[in-house]
Amino acid sequence: MHSLLYVLIYGLIFASLYGIMTVGFSLICGLGGFFDITLPAYMMVGAFLIVKMDPYMGHWSVLVVIVLMGLLCLVHYTLFIRPQRDNPYRVFFATILLALGVESVMAVLFSAGYSFKIMPLLSGTIDLAGVDVRRQLILGGVIGWAALFALLYLTSHTNIGRAIVAIPQSVRGSQVVGLDVVKIQMLVYFVGGMLLGVGAYFYGGYIGVSVHMWGYPMIIMFTITTLGGLGSIKGMMLATLLIGILEVAVVTWIDPRIRAFVLLGVAVAILVYRPKGIAGIRIG
Secondary structure, eight states, rough: OOOHHHHHHHHHHHHHHHHHHHHHHHHHHHHSSOOOTTTHHHHHHHHHHHHHHHHHTTHHHOOOOOHHHHEEEEEHIIIIIGGOOOOHHHHHHHHHHHHHHHHHHHHHOOOTTTOOOOSSSOSSEEEEEEEEHHHHHHHHHHHHHHHHHHHHHHHHHHHHHHHHHHHHHHHHHHTTTTOOOHHHHHHHHHHHHHHHHHHHHHHHHHBBBBBBTHHHHHHHHHHHHHHOTTTTTTHHHHHHHHHHHHHHHHIIIIIIIGHHHHHHHHHHHHHHHTTTTTOOOOOO
């Protein structure tokens, strides 16, 4: 019973952390109809910025980095994505190369074998039904789920949110009715970048910050986006909950060394048997 509670509690918390990392990735990929693999690498950059700025700015560094991450992703869209956004294959392979380039640069600037620490906002643990949980993780979980439900409301009850959902279904139709596709894509990249900054703080604070920390989040983002379906916030929320609980269950009851293998297996199975995911929309 204790292990089941552990899996459910930590699964819910990690689902929120993965969700806040993935929602920007999912929105961007759903809006453009392509996978931008550079985004997890930029999250690593944001984590390193927090580490280096924290001694001078304290916890204010987190807010500064969140804004900087939004600007970084906006510049990334303008320079690398916008010129080739109509060719998803070119975007996919170009962003893979760019992500590897970012990792190489960070490996030169920082020791590849060293993990840096991020100071938490909250220290200590809380006992939840006999399970000790870090206060920092609970804070991340609350922020994560709040952000997810806020984005769900945005895409369901606001004009800009409806535009974000409508564009992937028909870019030409969206242009006909007067939507500025480029400006909306720029907005999504900026917001998605800020969410990556939040994810960089909480995820990097939990596992440590290193030049290789972006690899596993890339698997998480790809799996959740594939399972939930491109362009669907509801599907992504359900997928992130399932993946969070599945990962903790594998680590707790089976073997932590195979968690990436299990998640990749889920992604492959979804691509083969249900390419649209749980609640994906048609990309046209």
